[in-house]
Amino acid sequence: MTAILFVCLGNICRSPLAEAAFRKEAERLGLDVEIDSAGTGDWHVGRAPDSRAQAVAARNGVDISHLRARQVTEEDFRRFDHVVALDAKNLANLRALRPADGTARLSLLLDHVPDRNGEAVADPYHGEDAAFDMTWRHVTEGARALARRLAEGA
Ligand code: 4NP
16 A cells, blocks of 8 residues: 655645545556645644635535645654655755655655656635636646556556
């Protein structure tokens, strides 16, 4: 079983959507995975995903209303095989937080998409509803590429 943690800033917009998109893809491919998400920030701990994120997930057939935001912990770097950041700032914060005995591999979600290495999934929090549709497209693209890699044994 491979354990994967998706990480953004607040854990109420991008990473719950990445978690949902990846779960959908992993089920389609029959991958044996544990999936979770977290934020590097603590402002929204305990809250459900942003209503706009819940709405875009629902439009795409996934219910994320039960998810609750939490902050990344040192234990996450030991428990998960892959810790996948949604943008470079969160990746830099994860590198700083990683304990010496952390075994997780760190990456950016879009690093897994050919030709999108280093690209961020932009923060939709201050955007219009359409920004969340774009977030869904980007996390789905990343989730598909990552799931394909894992299915191939990477
Ligand atoms: P997320 O979006 O990192 O995709 O969950 C954000 C949510 C909240 C804030 C920033 C980004 N905030 O500043 O409160």
